[in-house]
Structure formats: structure tokens, C-alpha cells
Amino acid sequence: MRVSTLEHTIAIARDKKSHYKVYDPNNSNINQKFQNKQEMVRWLSKKAFNFSLVSSGSDKLDMNISVISHQPSPMDRNFPDKNDLLGKYITPEQKKLDAKLGGGLHFAMKFDDAEAARYILLRDSEMDLTLLDDQEIGRIALCAIARDTANALGELIDLVKDEKMNVLEAAFWSALSSGSARCIDKFLKNAHISEV
Known part of the structure; x- marks a missing residue:
């Protein structure tokens, strides 16, 4: 899955244990892994895109989410539904x-x-x-x-x-x-x- 803002793009993949793994091409030292999508979204908003949920920061996080799949895959990778993410966030x-x-x-x-x-x-x-x-x-x-x-x-x-x-x-x-x-x-x- 590719997640983009106007200024930055990262890639997110699911491993065999269904954990979310983040690849940031701007910073190869970043090796983040998340158990669930709530933790991942929290990290994206506070760290990856420098988005602040506090009143002194920005009140918007505009993201474009693209799911990219290579078939056939040796493992089952279930990404969150894009419409569910849009509806929730x-x-x-x-x-x-x-x-x-x-x-x-x-x-x-x-x-x-x-x-x-x-x-x-x-x-x-x-x-x-x-x-x-x-x-x-x-x-x-x-x-x-x-x-x-x-x-x-x-x-x-x-x-x-x-x-x-x-x-x-x-x-x-x-x-x-x-x-x-x-x-x-x-x-x-x-x-x-x-x-x-």
C-alpha cells in the first residue's frame, strides 16, 4: 500500500503475521512495524508526516492511499478497505x-x-x-x-x-x-x- 501526502510518500506492506511494516524511501533507517491499523495511523499522523493533533498544529492530514498488489502472492495479505479508512478518518x-x-x-x-x-x-x-x-x-x-x-x-x-x-x-x-x-x-x- 502506498500512502502519500502532497510532500511525502511511504510504502506499507503486511507480513506473514499480518503486521504492518513501513518503508520510508526518504529515511532508510525507519523500520516500523505495527500490530493494527490504529497504531499505524497514529504513527503516520504524528511521525511520518509531522502532523500534529494538538491545537497549535495542523488540523488536517490529507492522504492519498493506493493499494498495489502483485499477484499471485504466496501469502494472504488483507489490507484495510479504503472506503472504511476514508469513512473513519x-x-x-x-x-x-x-x-x-x-x-x-x-x-x-x-x-x-x-x-x-x-x-x-x-x-x-x-x-x-x-x-x-x-x-x-x-x-x-x-x-x-x-x-x-x-x-x-x-x-x-x-x-x-x-x-x-x-x-x-x-x-x-x-x-x-x-x-x-x-x-x-x-x-x-x-x-x-x-x-x-
Whole structure:
């Protein structure tokens, strides 16, 4: 499993005893092993990513989690379910799109994490796309377009209802003007946008 923030990436593997083992490419002296995911997350937040849970420190830890598997494996390795981790550790504030503060949705759109984007957009009543104003939906789309992250943008396009689809027309024109080829292709797969 690869865990990344905007500035740092580490790898986590499971051994035969189902312990979590951490590899930090920036510091080969780090050899951490954890019995369970709670201990691992605590270490990640306090040590690996210099994240502070105290009031004087940051109140957000934006992480991108990617499970990488090599098949067939001689041993059974059961990683935690990504949606379970997102549900447990992403706070309501982290689900909002805020370029200055980061946040789970900003991170998902920026790094083309379609799975996390869909989870956040679907599983939060505050993120109900029918309740978001046009400007917010446009900002979410533009965040993806700026980085040509078509997979995450595709999740937004799929979830926007017909009555809000006109909001994405401006984002489509932005993708055209910026030359975001992957995003343009994703937009054109939508029947409403392809008629624009």
C-alpha cells in the first residue's frame, strides 16, 4: 500500500503475521512495524508526516492511499478497505474543496483519485450535489481540469444531475481553452455536454 501526502510518500506492506511494516524511501533507517491499523495511523499522523493533533498544529492530514498488489502472492495479505479508512478518518471539514486548506476532496481531484472523489461526493449529505451551488460544482470541476485528472472529473460528471449539467458547460469550455485532453474526452462522453 502506498500512502502519500502532497510532500511525502511511504510504502506499507503486511507480513506473514499480518503486521504492518513501513518503508520510508526518504529515511532508510525507519523500520516500523505495527500490530493494527490504529497504531499505524497514529504513527503516520504524528511521525511520518509531522502532523500534529494538538491545537497549535495542523488540523488536517490529507492522504492519498493506493493499494498495489502483485499477484499471485504466496501469502494472504488483507489490507484495510479504503472506503472504511476514508469513512473513519476523513472529517467533514476535509471533505470540502479548499485549495488553501487542502481537504480530502481537493486532494482526490488534484491527484485523480476517482475512488476517493466518488466516496466523498456520494457519502456526505453536505456534499449532495443537488444542494451545492453552481459555483461550488464549477470549482470542483476546475480543480480537476487544472491538472487534467479525468478519472476524478468523470466521477463528478456522472453524479451531477441533469438540472445541474449546465453548470459543467463552462467547465467544459475551460477544459477546451486549457487543452486538458483527457478531461475534454471525459466531457464528450456525456450526452448533454457533447451537444454543446
